[in-house]
Amino acid sequence: MEKYIEIIDAVKNFGSVRALQGVSITVKKGEVVLIIGPSGSGKSTLLRSINRLERLDSGRILIDGESVTDPGADIRHIREEVGMVFQSFNLFPHLTVLDNITLAPICVLKKNKDEAIETARRLLAKVGLSDKEKAWPEQLSGGQQQRVAIARALAMNPKVMLFDEPTSALDPEMIKEVLDVMTELAREGMTMLVVSHEMGFARAAAHRIIFMDAGQIVEEAPPDTFFTSPREERTRKFLEHIL
Amino acid sequence: MKGSPFSDRNSKTSDKTTINVTDGTLIPLKDEGSLLSAWNISFFGAIALLVLLPILSPDPYLHILSFVPDGLVATFSVTLISIFFALLIGLFAGLGRISQNRSINRIATVYVEIIRGIPLLVQLFYIYYALGPLLRLEGPSAAIVAMSVCYGAYMAEIFRAGMQAIPRGQMEAALALGMSRSMAMRKIIIPQTIRIILPPIGNEFIALLKDSSLVSILAVSDLLRRGREYASTTFRYFESYTVIALIYLVMTLFFSRLVAMMEEKLRHRGKVH
Ligand SMILES: Nc1ncnc2c1ncn2[C@@H]1O[C@H](COP(=O)(O)OP(=O)(O)OP(=O)(O)O)[C@@H](O)[C@H]1O
Numbered sequence: 243m244e245k246y247i248e249i250i251d252a253v254k255n256f257g258s259v260r261a262l263q264g265v266s267i268t269v270k271k272g273e274v275v276l277i278i279g280p281s282g283s284g285k286s287t288l289l290r291s292i293n294r295l296e297r298l299d300s301g302r303i304l305i306d307g308e309s310v311t312d313p314g315a316d317i318r319h320i321r322e323e324v325g326m327v328f329q330s331f332n333l334f335p336h337l338t339v340l341d342n343i344t345l346a347p348i349c350v351l352k353k354n355k356d357e358a359i360e361t362a363r364r365l366l367a368k369v370g371l372s373d374k375e376k377a378w379p380e381q382l383s384g385g386q387q388q389r390v391a392i393a394r395a396l397a398m399n400p401k402v403m404l405f406d407e408p409t410s411a412l413d414p415e416m417i418k419e420v421l422d423v424m425t426e427l428a429r430e431g432m433t434m435l436v437v438s439h440e441m442g443f444a445r446a447a448a449h450r451i452i453f454m455d456a457g458q459i460v461e462e463a464p465p466d467t468f469f470t471s472p473r474e475e476r477t478r479k480f481l482e483h484i485l
Numbered sequence: 486m487k488g489s490p491f492s493d494r495n496s497k498t499s500d501k502t503t504i505n506v507t508d509g510t511l512i513p514l515k516d517e518g519s520l521l522s523a524w525n526i527s528f529f530g531a532i533a534l535l536v537l538l539p540i541l542s543p544d545p546y547l548h549i550l551s552f553v554p555d556g557l558v559a560t561f562s563v564t565l566i567s568i569f570f571a572l573l574i575g576l577f578a579g580l581g582r583i584s585q586n587r588s589i590n591r592i593a594t595v596y597v598e599i600i601r602g603i604p605l606l607v608q609l610f611y612i613y614y615a616l617g618p619l620l621r622l623e624g625p626s627a628a629i630v631a632m633s634v635c636y637g638a639y640m641a642e643i644f645r646a647g648m649q650a651i652p653r654g655q656m657e658a659a660l661a662l663g664m665s666r667s668m669a670m671r672k673i674i675i676p677q678t679i680r681i682i683l684p685p686i687g688n689e690f691i692a693l694l695k696d697s698s699l700v701s702i703l704a705v706s707d708l709l710r711r712g713r714e715y716a717s718t719t720f721r722y723f724e725s726y727t728v729i730a731l732i733y734l735v736m737t738l739f740f741s742r743l744v745a746m747m748e749e750k751l752r753h754r755g756k757v758h
């Protein structure tokens with residue numbers, strides 16, 4: 243299969259902190275890649291460089307052949323095609339659920355309102371929240387907010403979805419409802435990069451697991467090999483810690 | 486796993502969404518029955534006195550009431566014009582306070598520090614008597630300049646706090662959806678900021694309305710000065726100042742109530758989380 247996302251030798255420093263020290267990853271279309279690693283290992287920075295919420299110091303990132311890192315890149319156009327889901331949901335609190343989802347399609351993609359609403363309703367049904375379209379974000383549980391955030395990202399009809407610890411802020415009983423939506427999305431063939439330590443999701447949906455430490459990729463493998471026979475000592479230590 | 490959804494460094498914790506009110510009358514909230522009745526007693530009591538006194542003893546109360554409306558107009562003009570300029574100054578100084586640019590930041594901060602450290606009365610004297618001859622300012626314009634510059638510093642702090650109360654994740658979510666920075670400001674950041682700062686701005690308006698009585702010293706014929714003029718020609722000090730006090734009380738209580746209602750309305754939609 244074709245290379246869909248190419249990250250080539252990505253380097254990013256925050257002052258003296260070396261967040262990414264030459265990371266290269268290739269993701270194929272429809273592939274679900276899980277990124278794990280200790281706190282501060284650069285997982286978020288890597289994800290955030292893909293839609294250029296962080297700018298790399300050096301290295302290149304291509305999505306479907308289009309350069310993200312090129313200074314002249316049409317970054318807004320690229321962001322339309324890359325959906326992002328945050329740990330803290332970041333729903334817009336002054337907008338209803340429906341308006342949260344339709345805002346960008348209407349303002350950015352210039353869709354007409356009825357069409358945007360129709361898409362939003364379809365997506366709300368998909369994440370199991372059809373009855374919440376008129377609700378305000380603060381009236382929803384964390385799990386519901388995160389599912390709305392996923393619907394909001396999907397409304398842009400993205401080619402790729404990035405998830406940065408989407409369930410870390412959730413109470414245990416809500417984690418499953420979000421992971422179910424993500425698993426379904428993976429099954430439908432969405433290309434996904436997911437930072438998460440949910441091993442159930444890793445086994446159910448991930449094609450590949452990447453272990454990062456100190457701004458570098460230590461090891462990558464399919465879930466079964468990764469969990470049963472990790473090659474590196476650092477990976478083994480980390481797995482002991484989280485499993 | 487992190488306990489709070491907002492422990493992520495990408496979203497700033499904001500305990501300061503409600504900006505504290507330090508000045509003005511007590512604001513009645515629905516769930517505070519005793520305060521509400523305190524408000525009712527003061528407000529309707531003051532109105533009753535303002536109606537009954539002129540009926541029961543037209544001389545001097547009716548005369549006083551017919552003498553002061555000019556002053557009311559002056560008081561409101563000074564207040565409204567000053568609040569307008571204070572908002573403008575406050576917006577820019579507030580943006581300056583959060584600016585990444587060092588010198589802009591420094592200038593805005595120094596302005597706020599200086600102004601907040603000098604009593605308004607001293608600023609009024611300074612602008613009218615010390616700078617007035619140089620700037621050729623008449624009483625009313627000196628009053629407006631002084632009040633705008635003074636309240637601009639307080640407004641700056643409200644704008645700054647309001648904008649800083651919006652978590653960083655809001656801008657990032659908007660950008661990630663393909664919005665431009667200016668679109669994100671217009672659609673996401675500013676609407677949320679306005680919801681947060683409207684009530685404190687309302688309270689500044691009330692404080693300014695009260696402080697505007699200070700300008701009576703600068704030969705501005707505001708409400709207080711009109712009362713003083715009446716009193717000094719008729720020697721009805723008690724009656725004149727009673728009426729003046731009641732009128733101020735009715736106005737501030739009325740506006741406090743408006744602000745409280747606005748706050749209540751914004752509450753369920755204005756929250757950041
Ligand atoms: N904006 C920033 N300014 C300064 N340092 C930063 C910034 N963003 C990240 N860092 C630093 O870069 C390093 C990598 O951070 P990153 O957030 O990518 O780690 P992470 O793997 O996502 O960690 P976590 O599991 O805690 O989310 C950390 O040391 C972090 O402190």
Ligand SMILES: [Mg+2]
Pocket residue numbers: 285286287406407
């Ligand atoms: Mg992270």
